[in-house]
Amino acid sequence: MKINEAARAGKLKINWSFAVPCIVLAMLIIAMGILKPATLSLYFLGIKCDISVSLVFVAAGQTLVLISEGIDLSVGGVMSIATCIMATMSEISLVGAILLCLVIGLAVGCINGLLISKLKMQPLITTLSTWTVLGGCALWILKTDGGYIPPAFTNFLIHRVGGIPVTLLFIIAVLIMWFFLKNTAFGYSVYAIGSNERAAYFNGIHITKTKIKIFCISGVCAALGGIMYAGINATGSPTVGESNIMMSIAAAVIGGTSLTGGRGGVTGTVVGVFILKLISDILVFAGITSYYTSLCQGLLLIICVAIGSVSTLLKNRRRLEYD
């Protein structure tokens, strides 16, 4: 009752763009539990975490870029190239291969950031071109899916520490990192650039430096996503990134990150990733053909975003019709 009164008085504001994905995820989990009670176990959670962890990393970096009113399509290229390097070079030295992947992610992010902030190029077009280059490089390293990943690395990633999956710990680590990052000066400047770049510039934020940092983080995250993918699936794939680009953007947007910048967060993105990954399962458990998967994913994407934008439209309806 108290909450209701507070909400009516306008004191308690519900963040709908974050609440909606949480409600959807809860509904999905409950529906799964009813259809197949066995899914409400630590075992099933572990499997889901193993499948989702690479996308969580990629989407976390993507979220940061989206908050700053950019978009990063090159994450797909970085991810592909990371899996290819892991598949070909981890036999020689696992640590060396991982470091090489991270350095490549950092370098690609740096190039993207420089092109976008120094030369004022459009993020969409710039990262699209770097993605093409990286996709070519990935094909050059590894012609087809395959390669060799040390079993020790795979076993480490799918290991359960006292029943808790290692991949879940990785996802929690991403969230903890995000909570620290959000409250630093850098975190605030990312939001500031996203909501109004000019105002951020006049408030003394170094736009170029911040943007390069943002794209570097996104590149490194994508490389980590590729490393995780290669480790868990024990294979490298030069084309894996393509499907992950759109999935990472969709996950971030479902989780309440706005494409126009300045709003959102990685917490919502993790929820978004799990929603996207659970949809195909729930269709299987409900006995519906998997052909409906992409239909449902598309519908959910539009509905989640529409709820957010319609709620702001209704909130502002007393203002000019235009806004």
Next chain:
Amino acid sequence: MIERLKKNYYRNKTIYFCYMAAIVMYVAAMIIVPGFGVGTHVRSLMLEASLIGIMALGQTFVIISGGADLSMPWTMTGSAVLLTSLSNQKDDNIIWIILLILALCTIVGMLNGLGVAYLKIPPMIMTLGMNSILQGALLVVLRGSTGGLAPQSIINLATGSLLGIPNLFIFWITLGFAASVLLHYSTYGHKLFALGNNEKAAYFTGIRVKRVKMMAYVISSLAPAITGILYAGRLGQSYLGMGDSFLFLTIIAVVLGGASPMGGSGSSIGTFAGTCILIVLKSFLASANLPTSAQDILNGIVLIVAIILMSGKNRKRDRL
């Protein structure tokens, strides 16, 4: 007279530059690869350019309005698959089938426009979601099977030629001319440019912003409808996923032609040049006997360089 020419030159600098780049690339390819751009090769270049070109024309409208249409690949696949599966290789009801396809694609465009203009969903998300909805819907309807073979009349239309010029190319030029007139010599075009430059200002001048925006999406989904029909005719069949490679190709063609992805600028003549550059580059790399990986790498590098050179004009304006 010279003043006017000068003014014209400065206004359309990017477009001239684009044509020059296409010609230079073409000549360079002719010198490096013997037999490039001679005889039958020109014909195959024309055919390939026409299909991307028609879609890029539709994309131009949406990009001028400040959005992007990512639902093109599966709109096109849908159109091709509907044509082949409904006609079942018979020419009897072909007119009705084509009209049905155009009507369905108009509905897709209207839904895109409704979401973007009335519900304020970001264009990329709306069209991306629509793309995956169409993909799912087609898979559900067809149960994952391929579409089948195209009727003979459409095959004749798509592979035939008039006075030595391929029909597809004539289609492209005609549609490009129509788009040009619509963009630069009609009230609708002026409204669209006004909307792309400053939506708020356009609203206060009395333009029905939402309606104009929705029309742009309808036009941009008619383009893949036409392309899908012609592509099915050219290949003689349709298959699921035939449009996937077109996802970003059309946007690149429009941007190379001097349009800003932020909206408010662009032209069908520029898009024409952008498409030519893309096709000449792709064909050149393919004919130089390079492996696919090297082709992708070079393609990307040339794109980055081209876009850096093209965006020189906007850079000065956008500097803080």
